Amino acid sequence: MNALTKVSRRQFIGIASGGIAVLIGSGALCAVGQERRFAYPTDVNAYLLIGDDGRVTVLTGKIEMGQGVMTSLAQMAAEELDVDLAAINMVMGDTDRCPWDMGTFGSLTTRMFGPALRAAAAEARAILVNLAAVRLGVPKARLTVRSAVVSVTSEPARRVTYAELARGKRLRKVVDARAVLRSAAQFRIMGHSPQRLDGREKVTGEARYAADIRLPGMLYARILRPPAHGSTLLRLDTSAAEAMPGVIVIRKDGLVAVLHEDERAADLARSKVSAGWSRVPQQPDTESIFGHLVSGTKTLHQVAARGALSAGRSRAARIFQMEYRKGYVAHAPIEPHAALAQVTDAGATVWASTQTPFPTRDRIAKTLGLQPQHVRVITPFLGGGFGGKSADGQALEAARLAAICGRPVQVAWDRSEEFFYDRFDPAAVVKLVSGLDSGGRIVLWDYSVYGTGERGAIHLYDVPNLAIRTGIAPSYGDAAQSASLHPFEVGPWRAPGANMNVFAIESQMDLMAAAAGVDPVTFRLRHLKDARMRQVLQTAVASFGWRPAVGPSGRGIGVACSTDAGSYVASVGEVSVERSSGRVSVSRVVCAEDLGLVVNPDGARMQIEGATTMGIGYTLTEEVKFRGGEILDRSFASYHIPRFSVAPKVEAVLVSHQNLPAQGGGEPPITTVGAMVANAVFDATGARLPRLPMTAERVTEALAKASART
């Protein structure tokens, strides 16, 4: 397994730096897939197939989970190939047909896979033009390409189509030189906003998700679950379930499952399984976790340092010491994890809702004792991911059960299982000491984050004496350290770590601005040299119609900015705080983002709107409650994600630089939401909320404290 993974990884890196194999062929796609499974490795990197019907198949290991890359990747390929968008077929996340990919996360698709795909498409176009030159008997320089037709510039009637060029040909070419990509001025398809390619099948219900796949003879599995993390099975009685007709009971290596070809019968069978579990040892709970995170952190890793903290302390006229906190947050996609596995002598095929088809394939292979090339993972549409579908427990369960039963098995988690096995965004603590000199300039920044990683902790503000430390380094890389700190597994959640870090940084900036008697935008600009960050902040406040005022102004307007995934974001929002109940409502948000080259402006706006709305959840209501390894919130009845009444009006403003490389789009706009709302609540009431989520109860408490002080 490792050998193959390593080879694939090296090949991928080769692609990213410009060595691209473009396969142009005729014939059925599945035949090529078959060949590739056993063929020499360069074929693994085939990104494009130009059919003799003129249709272009784009192959990518990336998956579509709502973020819109099915459309934006198709735009990139169509642009560089010079074909119409309608000629593109996307094949995504199929490990037999697509080039290796590490997974869809980190807002990396457009900025990392995008250039590789564009280069492959540009090279394919060059090959086709060469073929056309031979076919038409004129030099390349005298040819024009438009919408998959190559014609002689001076005699447009002399033409040949890509379909005609591809017919009967099977060319393979490894590209040595970096392909020449189109410039923004030449774009016909990129930089525009066609309708989402997945829109039609999603509004008609034809779009397939993992739980929608059916195979003849398939079984539905229900798996016995512990009541709490850390529980062990003491007693088990499956006799009543076994007595039911058609029920298969599997008990192997800790996996206890009942299966039936009728889903309802599988449910009934599970209800007849009786089990006893061990008590869970004493563990932290929702409130005691913060002390545990700090005391349990053995080492702090310094990730940035400037000047000397002692010098900062002695220059500071005022010191601000704060502790910020955030609880565990669930991914809570509306589609729970699901998989269907079929295992035969020839190997395993698993349809899975996963953000990481290739790593999932490798883990399934390892679990079943197969070679990775004998496992095929097919990824249908995902009903939301947000980082949570990087873990693939359901796919491994389905594969194990299918191997044991010799029949196809579906494992589809119910909502309670989805909450229980969610690898939450970790709870975290930030301890922050900052100082202002007598002139209102920041001279000290002493920052430590516990429980989560460093992403978002390094800011752009100009501070002469600074130290930034993190208890987990790098973000989630140290699983063992993470595991010893947190009472259950945690994992990447949309911009992992950054939501906590930006909340702390931008709350502190706001607090110091108010103390300095300067409005929060001017205060930030005084400490910002980065031109792109300044431009984005100024764009956001101008679009909002913000007027300077020292906080708390009583208006309820908050500002926050950050850099994440290579992009620059600034959010300005307006809230109202109902003093009697402590309820905060966010009515309007303007979010400006500079993500470099924008492939699909409306797609980018969708991500800003979606991230902002999702961010309201971790900011106001979302916190997983737990005790003794038990997850207490296992339903949408008690775990509140944003609803229509809560969703603000979001105005997305793109600050585009079409001549700069594309940067991440899906994650950056969520990072600013917590601080923006906290700062707006402060602006409205004078109360500073240092803990997320800012539940009505906590707001009421903070209001009482604030009024006691005055």
Place this chain on the structure above:
Amino acid sequence: MAQKLAFRVNGRSVSLDLDPERTLLGVLRGPLALTGTKYGCGEGICGACTVLLDGRAVRSCVMPVAEVAGKEVVTIEGFSSEGRLHPLQQAFAERGALQCGYCTSGMILTSEALLRATAHPSRQEIRQALEHNLCRCGAHQRILDAVADASGAGAQS
């Protein structure tokens, strides 16, 4: 325990031997192979499983199939005819009122029930009608826009 139950789905008569306590969602996705209706929570909270029952929006994940006997069920598969999209489907696609698409059929069915009862709802009425349909991707404002478009009223906030 199975009994014969007859009802109509998307204009078609069906008659099946079913455990009457089985959920309508299970029957739609299982024996009827209509997988456009989604499981999201199994508790009637998220709305991904919404279908029309005699024109009303109901949560199929908590509805025993016995209650459907003799009635008319409409699922998302019954919306487009001969390749022509229903105005709500058209509006959702045009507005980009979806991302992952998993809540979409429930959103469209709930909106259809609203529009059948109130031809030109205000934005607030649309918001209220959809309040108990969950969307995790944050497509809310585009969904409101799409329903307003489909109602032909161009409702404003």
